[in-house]
Amino acid sequence: MPLKPIVRFGDDPSIEELRSAIRHWLADNLTDEFRRTAANPDYLPRDAHERAVAFCKKLHAQGWFVPHWPALYGGGGRDVVEQVVIREELAYGGAPLVNTNGVNMLAPVLFKYGTPEQKEEHLPAIARSERMWAQGYSEPEAGSDLAALRMTAHRDGDYYVLDGQKTWTSNGVLADWIFVLARTAPVTGKRQEGISFFLVDLDSPGITRRPIRSMTGYPTFAEEFFDGVRVPAANMVGAEGDGWRVGKALLDAERSNITRAAQAQRYLDELIDWCRSQRGAASDPLADPANRIALARVVERVEVGRALSYRVAHQQAAGALDPALPSLSKLYHSELTAELRALGAQILGPAGELLPADPEAVLDGHFSEGLLLSLLHSIGGGTSEIQRDLISTTGLGMPR
CATH class of the missing domain: 1.20.140.10 (Butyryl-CoA Dehydrogenase, subunit A, domain 3)
Structure with a gap:
């Protein structure tokens, strides 16, 4: 059955036309195989995940994967009402929407705090489903109490050197990159101070990944060990020591x-x-x-x-x-x-x-x-x- 709108956006007929267009497109392009992966497309075996990625690339070609982003970064340039309608219809229809960490969490932060170079490098790749992201927040002794994190990042010329461990990392097995919080200054007052936000290529030397299987049998999470990982200073989002504010904005988006x-x-x-x-x-x-x-x-x-x-x-x-x-x-x-x-x-x-x-x-x-x-x-x-x-x-x- 079609999704029944619970909010009427005035009498604009284009909204209902958009809903109808999405439903017809899904009827022609969304197979039962794709629907079976829709619940948790980022927590699947690699072959099933790759099929979901292929579907999202077709969505991108329609302008519906990140419909509210500017066209400059691979979006559809639509307004918030159209974005809500599109995302709602896709989710209700059973579309396997991958890379939620990149689309729903990191991207809003890059739009708000990222440099032009960071936006240009990462946003189009997210829009095209070419770069999967993991969330690197939790540590063995810093989960709910995130300000207790111990991963360190010290400046070395044009790089920061990261040491420490992340765990319970969502999409950690399938991701290409990870965004992490790390300490760039020791705790002297509030624990939320001295934390910075970094974008890290998971193929960087010094990173070891291990899968963590959930009760479903799938490697839902992963843990990562950082041993002298060199990250370009240009990969810091926001100012040094401003990571808590950046990271909190990301959680609000999630x-x-x-x-x-x-x-x-x-x-x-x-x-x-x-x-x-x-x-x-x-x-x-x-x-x-x-x-x-x-x-x-x-x-x-x-x-x-x-x-x-x-x-x-x-x-x-x-x-x-x-x-x-x-x-x-x-x-x-x-x-x-x-x-x-x-x-x-x-x-x-x-x-x-x-x-x-x-x-x-x-x-x-x-x-x-x-x-x-x-x-x-x-x-x-x-x-x-x-x-x-x-x-x-x-x-x-x-x-x-």
């Missing part, structure tokens, strides 16, 4: 991802359609009022999540983002994802425990895989507990 609400809507619709297909069967899930009540609750929650995503996008476009709103969006969608996946696994029963690799998996195994990864969403990008702290202090003005 927490306002518009696609998660549309993905939740798609999985909910698929689950409801499956339940309806079982009407009259001995194990009819809709015969149980508890299931009907639980589904109704999630329907309401998904609608609220989509409305929240629209609000974040509009505030970002206006340059007047409520500082608590990204944390609210991240927290809400993390909990919604977990609730929806758990409900799906419960309703599907034993068949819902099969992972996507199993040909007998129900609904492509998305609910079983999603349930295993739901804890990831409540931790990655800042734990739910941290989001609640940020909402209470920056949004409600409560004391720390």
Whole structure:
């Protein structure tokens, strides 16, 4: 079924024409094979990931992969309303959108803080899906308490020399480059001071990568060891010691991802359609009022999540983002994802425990895989507990 808009953008017929064009294009170009990779295209075996990359290159040719970017950097030059519509339709349609670290996190930071040379080198490559990015924030003793990071970077002429370790790195196995936070000055006051933001080629001498497999069986994460890695000083984003501000802006961009609400809507619709297909069967899930009540609750929650995503996008476009709103969006969608996946696994029963690799998996195994990864969403990008702290202090003005 088509995605039902919950926000009307005036009476502009071009918006509905755009939605229709995307749906028709997806019907002609998005195969079931691509749809099966849509949930986590950056956490797949390399061959499946490369197929998803090929699809995103076709999207780029249509001007729909990074529609809101300037044409100078490979974008479609569209406005925020069109960008929201395109990303929502692609996510709902099941398009495997790769390189979320590059597109949704690093790119907004480069647009805001990057030099002209950094933008010219990296943004077109991201737009063309030619350069995959990993996020290098967490360390063995610096996860939720990110300011405790120990990776060092000392200046040596036109280079910085990086030493230390990163772990739980998202897309660390498939990435070509990584953005990292490292200490360029020792802690003398606030721990957030003396941290800088670097762009690092993962093929640089001195970097060792090791995969970390999640419960899904895929190498969802990686750890990297930096031993005297020389990084050009030109690869620092922002000023030396300003990395905390740059890195925080990146996390705010991550927490306002518009696609998660549309993905939740798609999985909910698929689950409801499956339940309806079982009407009259001995194990009819809709015969149980508890299931009907639980589904109704999630329907309401998904609608609220989509409305929240629209609000974040509009505030970002206006340059007047409520500082608590990204944390609210991240927290809400993390909990919604977990609730929806758990409900799906419960309703599907034993068949819902099969992972996507199993040909007998129900609904492509998305609910079983999603349930295993739901804890990831409540931790990655800042734990739910941290989001609640940020909402209470920056949004409600409560004391720390």
